[in-house]
Amino acid sequence: MGATGLSPLAQQNQNPTSGQSTSPTSSQSTSPTSSATPLPLSQYEPTSMLHVRETRVERARYAAIDIHTHISVSKKSEKGVAVAAERQFLGTPHELLAVMDRKNLQAMVNLTGGFYAGLVDAVNKYDNRSPGRFYTFTEPCYSRFKQPNYPNIQAEAMAQAQRDGAKGLKILKTLGLYLRENISSGTLVKIDDPRFDPMWDACGQLNLPVAIHVSDPIAFFTPTDRFNERYEELNNHPDWSFYGHDFPSNAELLAARNRVIARHPKTQFLVLHVGNFAEDLGNVAENLDRFPNMSVDIAARIGELGRQPRAARRFFDKYQDRILFGTDATPHGDEFPQQVFGDQLYEIYYRFLETDDEYFDYAPAKIPPQGRWKIYGIELPDTILKKVYYENAARLLHLSVSS
Numbered sequence: 001m002g003a004t005g006l007s008p009l010a011q012q013n014q015n016p017t018s019g020q021s022t023s024p025t026s027s028q029s030t031s032p033t034s035s036a037t038p039l040p041l042s043q044y045e046p047t048s049m050l051h052v053r054e055t056r057v058e059r060a061r062y063a064a065i066d067i068h069t070h071i072s073v074s075k076k077s078e079k080g081v082a083v084a085a086e087r088q089f090l091g092t093p094h095e096l097l098a099v100m101d102r103k104n105l106q107a108m109v110n111l112t113g114g115f116y117a118g119l120v121d122a123v124n125k126y127d128n129r130s131p132g133r134f135y136t137f138t139e140p141c142y143s144r145f146k147q148p149n150y151p152n153i154q155a156e157a158m159a160q161a162q163r164d165g166a167k168g169l170k171i172l173k174t175l176g177l178y179l180r181e182n183i184s185s186g187t188l189v190k191i192d193d194p195r196f197d198p199m200w201d202a203c204g205q206l207n208l209p210v211a212i213h214v215s216d217p218i219a220f221f222t223p224t225d226r227f228n229e230r231y232e233e234l235n236n237h238p239d240w241s242f243y244g245h246d247f248p249s250n251a252e253l254l255a256a257r258n259r260v261i262a263r264h265p266k267t268q269f270l271v272l273h274v275g276n277f278a279e280d281l282g283n284v285a286e287n288l289d290r291f292p293n294m295s296v297d298i299a300a301r302i303g304e305l306g307r308q309p310r311a312a313r314r315f316f317d318k319y320q321d322r323i324l325f326g327t328d329a330t331p332h333g334d335e336f337p338q339q340v341f342g343d344q345l346y347e348i349y350y351r352f353l354e355t356d357d358e359y360f361d362y363a364p365a366k367i368p369p370q371g372r373w374k375i376y377g378i379e380l381p382d383t384i385l386k387k388v389y390y391e392n393a394a395r396l397l398h399l400s401v402s403s
């Protein structure tokens, strides 16, 4: 996509952080010709003139488990750290089940089930009311982080959470990017901080899988300038940028995560968002080869997978037993079109996985929210679809494998 005429963005980039990257070619390409009318990037909504097949996939070909959803969230956060046990519930079982039945979705896994009384509430509201349709994960209670025996408290909380119905542990990027020594102030706590070792071990002993999200798209660690492929997204959400300040680099975060996975070989780690490096499937493959206790989901990353359909297809062929279907779906969360729970979201994922359609939107939005490109389907064969939609998740969650 050409940048001709997008002058407000070009002007905006005369900032010191990107000064070194103004090459002769790029300055030539952004000089408007005399007749050009400047067009703000936000108003640019090109309509594709391409005539290609458009397949509507209303239902998953095989019953699916969405391993990555957020049906409940913490009622209170301080500087990115969830501090309340109390949950806010984003959808009723009734309204969720209606969509699930239409989309052939057997179950949703609510990763952000919280802890203590909040977890019990979430399990009662969903899992217990509709058995087999909802599963809930617990989360660490970081508000107790300052207590001297926190490592043991947190490890013991895993056993209690399992008794309360949790099917696994979810780690948000809080660990590594928000949690600090004094919870919301001080130096950042590292992902491989030894104070969490008893918790990782407890998960291994209890057979509770750990769904872990560290880092973010690599573009979030580079300056928000005209060279940033996710400029609009970062410009709309400046707090998503982890460039500068005291943030670790993407590589440092992934290395700390890898040390945790290596140190706890008996614990299963589901590394979310395609191992948090969907832009570099070679890196994800390397880690999958290194760590037998690692698997990945594809939540909120079909925009990445679908723009490299041939590499993605090879990746699915090779790691078909370790890739799980997930979307990051959030009921009524209309701020982020790529993860709004509903028919449209699932149809896009199914189209990507099941068809060889070309050049279609990865999110139901006028402007692609995670970068201005389109995606291509990878037409997985039935055997791989069954594994990715259901069997791999069923194994991780210790469900009986039948679909």
Ligand SMILES: [Zn+2]
Pocket (backbone or CB within 6 Å): 068, 070, 328
């Ligand atoms: Zn998520």
